Amino acid sequence: MAKDKKNINDKKPKFSPYWIYGILIALFLGFQLFSNNGYEEGNKITSSDFFKYLEEGDVEKVEIINEKVAKVYLTDDAEAKETHKKSIPKTYFPSVNKLPNYSFEFGDLAIFQNKIDEIKKTQTTETQIIFGTDSDPxxxxxxxxxxxxxxxxxxxFIMRRMSGGAGGGAGGQIFNIGKSKAKLFDQNTxxxxTFKDVxxxxxxxxxxxxxxxxxxxPEKYxxxxxxIPKGALLVGPPGTGKTLLARAVAGEAKVPFFSLSGSDFVEMFVGVGASRVRDLFKQAKEKSPSIIFIDEIDAIGRARGKNAMSGSNDERENTLNQLLTEMDGFGTNANVxxxxxxxxxxxxxxxxxxxxxxxxxxxxxLPDIRERKEIFEVHLRPLKKAKDLDTDFLSKQTPGFSGADIANVCNEAALxxxxxGKKAVDKQDFLDAVDRIIGGLEKKNKxxxxSEKKAVAYHEAGHATVSWMLEHAAPLVKVTIVPRGRSLGAAWYLPEERLIVRPEQMLDEMCAALGGRAAEKVIxxxxxxxxxxxxxxxxxxxRAMVTIYGLSDKIGNITYYDSGQNEYGFTKPYSEQTAELIDSEISTIIEEQYQRAIKLLEENKDKLTQLAEVLLEKEVIFKDNLExxxxxxxxKKELAYNKVAEKNAEEEE
Structure with missing residues (x-):
């Protein structure tokens, strides 16, 4: 019964301030319509008709308004005539005064008045001439x-736009601009x-x-x-699931969850950021225990004093100072x-x-091979996939992909x-999706x-040949000379997932990368x-080998990389002599690997030519063609990691 009553109340029209505007406009139009006692003005006539009626003695008086318009009043006898029956004015409301029968506009007032005087002299009529003015108050x-x-x-309008909203509530009006823009998630939202989706x-x-x-x-701890910990900072590359993890917290926690971005504190008005921080923590304390989630906190959390161009009263620094005080200041926040x-x-x-x-x-x-398999299984749930689709294979084909990249692969494969026109998403669709994301869209009509096509074929065949001959180079998956994106050809490799990299591994990779130019030189x-x-x-x-990882014998065990380096520092952390030595060492390393690639290709020139001819014929070759x-x-050492990962997965099952 209460529910029915609620539904009836919902159907009732709600009061709106626009009703008041509508009523005022209607009243104004009503006053305009009935300002002349609600009558329709008399019939329009010409001045010659008027003079004719005047000569016949039918005109009782003439009212000249604003020296332009003449209102004609007929006598009672004239109104009874058949000619003037339609001239009687129609009124919406009864009027005490007599209303005009006709009206017309005339030209020069002096000529008009002289004409009336002449007719009055000849006809001896008693027509009155009255002058008046008419206004619209x-x-x-x-x-x-x-x-x-x-x-x-x-x-x-400007104030509402500046305050970030067109309605009431926090941040909706100019007086509420210092209110927090955080979105609240609680039991009613x-x-x-959930964590199952992560x-x-x-x-x-x-x-x-x-x-x-x-x-x-809380009693358990x-x-x-x-x-209770004060805060947790999620750090990682883009697309790895930081915001997704926070959304899962909002879904799992049975406490109020305030979510906002770091840029929500930034405003053109001075002091607004700090005010919003105060208001956010005030709301959180009122609903404690509660959680505050700030996405992209670097918008306000950048290190102070690093920007040489900022003034003494930096709005962003004030916002950060307020955040530091609220998180752990003199007045500590409990259960936030x-x-x-x-x-x-x-x-x-x-x-x-x-x-x-x-x-x-x-x-x-970034996820490893086992975690990529789990992520694929999550994103494959809503897809109509083929029954023989192997998620282990998909996870091996996507090294270095983040969670967002994997979601994009699944969506692209479905498209x-x-x-x-397929009814299910199969293995080939996923491979095409990976190619599309890494290399770009195929441009077959380019x-x-x-001669250019031949050069591209030998270039890509050179990459494939050198990588096949080297121990630590990544194994080949696919080579194509079909233009993709900005490149005329592309080669796909399956790199080994390493936690540490040794010099010989880096040198082999460099040699394989130079195989394309070496093939052009050899052929x-x-x-x-x-x-x-x-x-x-x-x-x-x-450059990384020499200046960062200390893998050069001439430079020694020195790194010139400083993780805490000032981003506005323009000085080099080494002398000019060292800079020359670094440049020389970098050039030597690259030239050695280039000559090594040329030597390998000259020893296998016939196989290189054979591979390039197959590539020119088919445009796309795979691992089988190289074998x-x-x-x-x-x-086969590159498969060791994958076998360990598979073994661990089997043990967990």
Missing amino acids: WGNLLMGILPFILLIGVWI EVKT AGLEGAKEEVQEIVDFLKF TTLGGK IVIAATNRADILDKALMRAGRFDRQIFVD IAARN IITP FNKISTGALSDLEKVTKQA KIFGERLF
Whole structure:
């Protein structure tokens, strides 16, 4: 019964301030309509008709308004005539005064009046001539106040836009601009994401689950003297699931969860950021125990004093100071946990990172092969996939992919399958999706000359040949000379997932990368600009070996990399003599690997030519084509990691 009553109340029209505006407009129009006692003006006639009626003695009086319009009043006898029956004015309301029968406009007043005087002399009529003025008070009033109405309306519109909303509530009006923009999730808000939807991230998930568990069952920890952590900072590359983990916390926690971005504190007005921080923690304390989640905290948490261009009163620094005080200041907050996420932890202020503010730093890394399999299983749930689809194979084909990348692969595979009219998403669709994401869209209609195509084929065949011959180079998966994205050809390799890298492994990779240019030199005795991306990659690796990892014998065990380096520092941490030595060593390393690649290709020139001819014919070749030409690859150490991962997965099952 109560529910029915509620539904009836819901159907009733709700009061709106626009009703008042509508009533005022209707009243104004009503006054305009009935300002002349609600009558319709008499019939329009010409001046010649008027003079005719005047000569016949039918006109009782003429009222001249504003020296332009004449209102004609007929005598009672004239109104009774058949000619003037239609001239009697119609009224909506009874009128005390007599209303005009006709009206017309005339030209010059003096000529008009002289004509009337002449007729009056000849006909001896007693027609009265009355002069008057007619005004529209309501129209004049409207024209007077209209500019003020427009100015007030524009001012209200600008204030609402500046305050970030067009309605009431926090941040909705200019007086509420200092209110927090945090979105509240509680028991009344349905958040469907749970920890079951977060695949991989076992360590990070365990730490976050413990925070949620502490809020649900605090006695379990407080009885042993433990205290609730103040904050947890999620750090990791983009797309690894930091925000997803926070959404899972919102779905699992049975406490109020305030979610907002670091940029929500930033505003054009001075002092607004600090005010919003105060308001956020005030709301959180009122609903404690509670959780605050700040995404992309580097928007306000950047280290203070690093920007040389900032003034003494930096708004961002004021916001950060207020956040530091609220998290662990003189007035401590009880049972309010702050969870933040960033992929730029190196630029955060040290005061923000200390224990007592962010007690835990949870590193969310790129997933390994086992975690990628779990992520694939999550994203494959809504897809209509083929029955023989192997998730182990998919996880092996996507090294270095983040969770967001895997979600994109699954979506792209479904789109490719739908484009080809398939009823299920199969293995080939996923391989095409990986190619599409890594290499770009195929451009089969791109105009390329036969000589250019031949050069590209030998370039890619050179990469494939050198990588096949080297122990530590990544094994080949696929080579194509179909243009993709900005490249004319591409080769896909399956790199070994290493936690540490040795010098011989880096040198083999550099040699394989230079195999393309070496093949052009061996076959054509010419080189081209096609090796730009290869040279860029090799130069970066060589520079990292020498200046970062200390893998050069001439430079020694020295690194010039400083993780805490000032981002505005322009000085080199070494002398000019050392700079020359570094440049020489980088050039030597690259040239040695280039000559090594040339030697390998000259020894296998016939096989290189054979492979390039197959590539020109088929445009795409795979591992099987290389095995037919070169025989089975001697080095299989790169599969060791995958076998260990598979063994661990079997033991867990």
